[in-house]
Amino acid sequence: MAPENFKRYTVTSALPYANGPLHIGHLAGAYLPADIYVRHLRLLRKEVVYICGSDEHGAAITIKAKKEGTTPQQIIDRYHTQIKESFEEFGISFDIYHRTSAKIHHELSQEFFTNLYNKGEFIEKYSEQYYDADYDQFLADRYIIGTCPNCGNTNAYGDQCEKCGTSLSPTDLIDPKSTLSGKAPELRPTKHWYLPLDKYQPWLERWLLEGKKNTWKTNVYGQCSSWLKQGLQPRSMTRDLDWGVDVPLEEAKGKKLYVWLDAPIGYISATKQWAIDNGKDWEKYWKIQENDDDNACLIHFIGKDNIVFHCITFPSILHAHGGYVLPENVPANEFLNLEGDKLSTSRNHAVWLHEYLQEFPGKQDELRYVLTSILPETSDSEFTWKDYQARVNNELVAILGNFVNRVMILMHKYFEGKVSGPHPEITDETLNDGIGKGYDELGASIESFKFRQALNAVMDVARLGNKYLTGKEPWKLIKTDAEQTREILQNCLHIIAHLGTLAQPLLPSTSKKIFGMLNLGGGMHYDQPVAFSNGHQLNAAALLFEKVEDEVIARQLEKLRQPASAVGDGSPAGGEETPAAIQPVSPAKPDVNYDQFATMDIRIGTILEAEKVTKTKKLLKLKIDTGIDQRTVVSGIAEHFEPESIIGKQVSVLVNLEPREIKGIVSQGMILMAEDADGKLSFVAPAAPVTNGSTVR
Structure with missing residues (x-):
């Protein structure tokens, strides 16, 4: 999707749910990628509006208010303010950050419902819905969990099994339970x-399956295709709740609009408010224009758990209403994990944005860099604090920061920080070619939503500069040829200026620092030439980045080991996110005596080799150093771990398990795994490295 094909852009990020703070998983899913994309469009001088806001309706708000002995309004006011301030401090460049509790939003949502109602689009029907007598309320889909009839996941929600992706109704669940009381609900x-x-x-199959096959990300298109192949069913657009947008029908008094009708309309109501505030025509950003070439390009940035709602439900609502543009693309990201486990608000296993901003003041770009480098663009990825340290120290400090600092110091040392001579442009064609390639790769990567590649393009220009500077050795040349030394360093100044321009969408604070040192103002558009006038005075050199020390990382890891605190769930759009769902625990097995237990010989070993067993989905063939010997173990963990990711890990091995042949391979033992209620596996391993062969008692 080339930007030159559209006159204007409407870009949205999923509305975060206003019952808890933001964490890095939210940033990596819907906000950082969108911010990079929008900043890129602005540097191309495109007309763009970037929309977001708090999703402030749904049952979870009222439940949290009841638990805290407060009101829903106080809950949303608290978290709307916190989330908005966190976004602002981190540097997400929304044109407006709105909220769905605003009057303009309620009115527009009701207008959509009335439009569809008057057109006869709705099916009206009585149904039996689960009711929690202890809480005296009907249960929204996400407040019922049970066993998925398709895959057996015991924690499937009433609308979808997140393990296998099957679309469900609450009555499809086996052994359903209310997440409020933990009891079996009754049907009313x-x-x-x-x-x-x-x-x-x-219509969806024509528009989506035929029209988006070659332009949408494979993970998004594949999920949509799966839903359509299963066959869509009518979905209720109203709920029995006491918090939300009123259904504008007399006979529906007391009912509220379903959050997935209400929340996406929040993009439109926010745009209307922005237009009012800025003297704009909101319809140009959402409505179909007389001339198709004048239509806006609508792009939704979301996480993968919101794909069906943005690609099927909301487009269907827009289509049924009529007159609105449909999304050109929905570049959803997968999930970001943390230190070998899922991010979990209930267990406080998260890196909270507001805490990061407090503990790492002025380090927004360091987090932007690390998250961009590991964005889960087509598959889940993982954040670790050790990786954060390594990327900051070995890449930002050692490559980008080191190049800029060396050049600036040498310019001040040898030439008093003053540009002069007949070299307003780069005199080395190899450098020109490398910088031009950087611009081309940056643009192509961002426009195809490959932000990791875009970051690499910028760093490649920094690497080019380092290689040029090191190869020319101006600190030696200055002794014999001052003029050539000046030419080399001024070539490097041009590289730095281009780095400042290229880094603007990715590392905006760093770019400002670069332009400040170069004394070139606040920034540049891509099409502005980089040229230094004769006599141009540079500002003082300053470090762009600082090394992250071991003790800083140790403190963050210790925080993750602390017990969970009461925090809310700031999950993006779709206000019926479950509060900490009840996690069924298997009952204890029959007692064994100590002698029986003592027969098991469990040792710590290190995985030396790992490969998938051919013609199987679940099996990995492992070579493990047990301290006693090196042996082969076949383990059914292939769906949870990539082979290369577990080499070098220490694991617990039952070494005296009777050998068994599996798929023609003799397995000599079993590794021990922990399985949570969602079916995720984790290694049972020592907290710190120990000698192979150490006994587990």
């Missing part, structure tokens, strides 16, 4: 208004 009759997604399926 209630009337609701349903959007007939099955009616729109033929």
Whole structure:
């Protein structure tokens, strides 16, 4: 999707749910990629509006208010303010950060419902809905968990199994339980208004499956294709709740709009408010124009858990309403894990943005850099504090920061920081070619939503500069040829200026520092030539980045080991996120005596080699140093770990398990794994490295 094909852009990020703070998983999913993309468009001088806001409706708000003995309004006011301030301090460049509790949003959401109602689009029907008698309320889909009839996941939600992706209804679940009381809910009759997604399926298949096959990310297209192949069913657009947007029908008094009707309309209501505040015409950013070439390009940045709602439900609503543009792309990211485990708000296993900003003042770009380098663009990825340290120290400090600092210091040392002579432009064609390649790769990568590649393009220009500077050795040449030394260093100044320009969408604070040192103002568009006038005075050199010390990382790792505190769930858009869901625990097995237990010989070993067993999905063939010997163990963990990612890990091995042949391979033992309620496996391993062969008692 080339930017020159559109006159204007409407870019949205998923609305974060206002019942908890933001963590790095949210940033990596919907906000940092969108911010990079929007900043890039602005540098191309494109007309763009970047929209977001707090999602402030849904049952989880009222539940949290009840638990805290406060009101829903106080909950959303608290977290809306915190989230908005965190975004601002981190540097996410929204044109407006709105909220769905605003009057303009309620009115627009009701207008959408009324439009569809008057067109006869809704199916009205009574249904039996689960009800929690202890809490005296009907249960929204996400407040019911049970066993998925498709894959057996015991923690499937009432609308979807997140393990296998199957679309569900609450009554499909086996052994359903309320996440409020933990008890089996009862069925009671209630009337609701349903959007007939099955009616729109033929249109969706033409628009989505045929129209987006070659332009949407494979992970997004694949999930949409799977949903459509299963066959869509009508989905209720109303809920029995006491917090949210009122259904604008007399007969529906007391009912609220379903959050996935209400929340995405928040993008439009926010744009309307922005237009009012800035004297703009909001319809140019959302409505179909008389001339198709004048239509805005709509792009939604989200996490993968919101794909179906942004690619199927919301487009169906826009289509049924009529007159609105449809998303050109929905570049959803997968999930970011943390230190070998899922991010978890209930267990406080997260890096919270507001805490990072407090503990790492002025280090926004360091986090932007690390997150961009590991963005889960097509598959889940992982953040670790050791990797954070390594990337900051070995890349930002050693490559980008080192190049800029060396050049600036040498210019001040040899030439008093003053540019002069007949060299307003780079005199080395190899450098020109490398910088030009950097611009081309940056643009192509960002426009295809490959932000990791875009970051590499910038760093490659920094590497080019380091290689040039090291090869020319101006600190030696100055002794014999001052003029050539000046030419070399001024070539390097041009590289730095281009680095400042290239880094603007990715590392905006760093770019400002670079332009400040170069005394070139606040920034440059891509098409502005970099030229230094004769006599141009540079400002003083300053470090762009500082090394991250071991004790800083140790403190962060210790925080993650601390017990969970009561924090909310700031999950992006779709306000019916579950509060800490009940996690069923298997009952204890029959007692064994000590002598029986003592027969098991469990040792610590290190994985030396790992490879997938051919023609199987679940099996890995491992070579493990047990301290006793090196042996082969076949383990059913291939769906959870990539072979190369576990080499070098220490594991617990049952070494005296009777050998067994599996798929033609003799397995001599078993590694021990912990499995949580979501089916995720973790190694049972020592907290710190120990000698292979150490006994587990």
